[in-house]
Amino acid sequence: MASKSGQGGADHAEREFAVGEVLYEAGDAPSGAYFIRSGELDLLSPGPADLLRLTDRLGPGSCAGGVDVLTGRTRVVQARAASELRAVEVAAETFRTMCSERPGIALRILEQEAQRSDDLERRLGAIGADDLVRPIVFALLARAEAAERGVRVVTTLRELSAQSGLSLRETHRGLQQLFEAKQVRLHDDALWIPEPDTLRGQLDGTPLGDAIAP
Numbered sequence: 598m599a600s601k602s603g604q605g606g607a608d609h610a611e612r613e614f615a616v617g618e619v620l621y622e623a624g625d626a627p628s629g630a631y632f633i634r635s636g637e638l639d640l641l642s643p644g645p646a647d648l649l650r651l652t653d654r655l656g657p658g659s660c661a662g663g664v665d666v667l668t669g670r671t672r673v674v675q676a677r678a679a680s681e682l683r684a685v686e687v688a689a690e691t692f693r694t695m696c697s698e699r700p701g702i703a704l705r706i707l708e709q710e711a712q713r714s715d716d717l718e719r720r721l722g723a724i725g726a727d728d729l730v731r732p733i734v735f736a737l738l739a740r741a742e743a744a745e746r747g748v749r750v751v752t753t754l755r756e757l758s759a760q761s762g763l764s765l766r767e768t769h770r771g772l773q774q775l776f777e778a779k780q781v782r783l784h785d786d787a788l789w790i791p792e793p794d795t796l797r798g799q800l801d802g803t804p805l806g807d808a809i810a811p
Contacts, residue, residue: 608691613727617751620661627665630692630706633657636682640674650764655677663706666692684775729763729771734796736760737781737788747791 611634614620623643631638637656641649650675655661661676666689687695693733696703738755741748758768775781780796782789790796 608611609685609687611683611685614682614684616678616680618678618682620676620678620684621672623672625674626703627662627669627672627689629686629688630663630666631661631676631684631686633659634683634685636684637679638682638684639677641677642674649675659709660706663692663703664710665695667706668697669785729767730774731770731771732761732763732767733757733775737790738797739791741790744789748793750788750790751786752788 614636620638621628633655635657637654638659639651640653640655640661642652643649661684662672664670665672696706737752738748739749739760740750740752742750750751754765754768754772757772758765761768761771763771772781775796776783780790780792782791
């Protein structure tokens, strides 16, 4: 159980969290922000088959959940203590007042959020296109149905994500690569694969770039 240290008032309090303890869940209303004093905090996003994927780890000096409070959006990640954690929890209204009276606080938090987004983009960019495409191709061919020309796949992005073992963002990126290579097309709310044998070549290691039509 998290415990208050006795410091602070009703609008803020220093709290201690045990390893693995959840500060908030994805989908929760933004009731407050957490300023980390010591320890580390994991941010985890929902992934395939309801599994959580680590998207970032925060340390002392970082703020968790502040952008949610400022924007009013529901939590998009789960925040979970990666170690023994001490953090100051500031109630949402108090936090908004702080940011209004001291704009530098809001600016610093937004800068941290932007840096985390940039780091995530760089990690995704470091993944080769073929590393994303191959598991998607395998998932598509496993669900393919014979059609008048080529094959047809009825699925959703979430189903494709779960079957390929990729995040929704990675699945979208890999599928976009297949669209650009004209190996997969969208028709009548289904995915159409005009040349399944060519697509199957991705499983044999054929570089995606070799298949892009002029």
